[in-house]
Amino acid sequence: MIYFTSICANYLPKAMALAASVKRHCKDAVFVLCLVEREIPEAAARFPHFDEVVLAQDAGWENFERFVFRHSIVEASTAVKPRFMQHLMARFGSHVKFVYLDPDVRVYGDFEELRSLLDRASIVVCPHLLRPGNIDMEISSLAHGAYNLGFLALARSPNAESFLQWWADRLFRFCYDDKARGIFTDQKWMDLAPSFFDVHILKHHGYDFATWSLLGSDLRDNGAGAYVVNGDPLRFIHFSGLDSGTLEKAIGWWLTADNRDCFVRLYKDYRAALEQYGQSTLGSLPWSYANYRSGEPIAKEARLAYRDPALWARIPDPFDASNAELAACAAELGGSPAKGSVAPSTGLVQGEHPWLIERVLASARRAGVGATLVKGLRRVVGR
Numbered sequence: 001m002i003y004f005t006s007i008c009a010n011y012l013p014k015a016m017a018l019a020a021s022v023k024r025h026c027k028d029a030v031f032v033l034c035l036v037e038r039e040i041p042e043a044a045a046r047f048p049h050f051d052e053v054v055l056a057q058d059a060g061w062e063n064f065e066r067f068v069f070r071h072s073i074v075e076a077s078t079a080v081k082p083r084f085m086q087h088l089m090a091r092f093g094s095h096v097k098f099v100y101l102d103p104d105v106r107v108y109g110d111f112e113e114l115r116s117l118l119d120r121a122s123i124v125v126c127p128h129l130l131r132p133g134n135i136d137m138e139i140s141s142l143a144h145g146a147y148n149l150g151f152l153a154l155a156r157s158p159n160a161e162s163f164l165q166w167w168a169d170r171l172f173r174f175c176y177d178d179k180a181r182g183i184f185t186d187q188k189w190m191d192l193a194p195s196f197f198d199v200h201i202l203k204h205h206g207y208d209f210a211t212w213s214l215l216g217s218d219l220r221d222n223g224a225g226a227y228v229v230n231g232d233p234l235r236f237i238h239f240s241g242l243d244s245g246t247l248e249k250a251i252g253w254w255l256t257a258d259n260r261d262c263f264v265r266l267y268k269d270y271r272a273a274l275e276q277y278g279q280s281t282l283g284s285l286p287w288s289y290a291n292y293r294s295g296e297p298i299a300k301e302a303r304l305a306y307r308d309p310a311l312w313a314r315i316p317d318p319f320d321a322s323n324a325e326l327a328a329c330a331a332e333l334g335g336s337p338a339k340g341s342v343a344p345s346t347g348l349v350q351g352e353h354p355w356l357i358e359r360v361l362a363s364a365r366r367a368g369v370g371a372t373l374v375k376g377l378r379r380v381v382g383r
Helices: 009-025 063-069 073-079 081-091 112-117 133-145 158-174 244-255 260-278 300-305 307-315 323-332 356-367 369-381
Strands: 004-005 028-034 052-055 097-101 105-107 123-126 147-155 218-222 226-229 235-237
Touching: 004 009, 004 073, 004 081, 004 158, 009 028, 009 105, 009 260, 028 081, 063 158, 081 097, 081 147, 097 300, 112 158, 123 158, 147 235, 244 260, 300 323, 300 356, 307 323
Parallel strands: 004 028, 004 097, 028 052
Antiparallel strands: 097 147, 105 235, 123 147, 218 226
């Protein structure tokens, strides 16, 4: 199988730990690194467990710079995923099975169930939650997506190819962290995928065991480096929230004396592996798309403004521009990039043309729910 992850350079230690664990446990694995940078750092080029390192810009984009300019570093790393998987399917024409893993994943066993599953299913996803009870994470899943896109597996097929094209088209325009608008990078789009395509939901506790899985978990060491979680063989842990401190908090919130030791030991081993791969140095590498060519740092407001397609024609190469030029152009077109995020349906600046749901909520706050419902019904029936 072909495995890949997409990162910016500061996540190199995580991608190294991931690739090493994939090569250790998954037979016949080919690991490809997608790098959202202008150049390949020497540390990536010489790492033995990366079979290939490919710059995202070299994966078949018509205007990658115009695309990447609109995104933050996290958004950019996720936005390239479907287009890069299309590139891999073309690049590795004799391979059938492809797996994406987030860089903050570590593998602990061969993906034998997945390998067999991909003989009959062409799109496989993992839900954030496999059982009710953690209301905090249930609410979080409603905001961030039912399925965790730290994992995605595809088998070459018309179904998978149609899905990838749909997903790539959506992420080209709307891969933003804008939860108020119903978008969370690449992930919320996946909520729609089972309605549009044949998607298999993998309900196996050993895949994508993560921060959100800790409450009531039963992770045990069966000896010889083999682990079982809630009765299923452990395949990989997704150490999501490590950098933000969320994982440390979740350990305190949701693990007890009965189930703490094994996970905490693996967590500490993972942190030690990151240090081994250069976290203290590589982890602070700057993003090569963070500045204009002049060296001026790109303001968040400039990226937000450039989400308006009207600016693409006016400023075809945004990295040759400046914050002042983008602000002036946005103002001339009738928007103000300082006002906030961009309405995904039109590219208009938030606050100028609120969506229907925002109008309903505003009316409910102002006039009350009952009056709002009566007003809406009158409009529907024409009275």
